[in-house]
Amino acid sequence: MKQKVYEGIQNQAQPMTPTANIIRDAWVFGILPETETCEGWTIQGIDALYDKVTAAWEPYGHLVSRLPPDLRERHARIYTAAVTHARANGWNPELDDTD
Template sequence: MKSKIYEGIHQQEQGGMTPTANIIRDAWVFGLLPEEETCEGWTIQGIDALYDKVSAAWEPYGHLASNLPPELRERHARIYDAAIAQARAAGWNPELDEGD
């Protein structure tokens, strides 16, 4: 059986507004990955291992951005604000319609 390979955060559907992309962005916030790392070519097992590290990094903060110390909160805001702007420019709409 062939392993599924991740396409990378910048090639992902919905302008990268997916749970997998959020794991990567959170890894950037916590310094687990450099911001240049898109995870393109990673296996699902690699993404799962990253999820475990990201989840552990969030634990002291109750998984809430509002509980992050100022430096991490500012990095989180910068990374997510840029991602939202890029996704909207690519046509992503956060509003759900009746078909969603």
């Protein structure tokens, strides 16, 4: 059986997914360089990254407002760019009756 691999944050059909957010958070905390898209990573690799990101968020209660200024600025820059790109490609954050 072929092992499932992640397509990469830049190749996701839906740009604002939990997996993409894990990768963005890894960029925020410096766990991964911002050039790392995780393309070709196994599910186990993504799971391990999730654990590292969760541990990095713990001192801040998983709240952006509790991040120190440098991390808060990096978070804002990364997520603003992601949302802008996603909206330009048709993403709508509003939930509809099927969500």
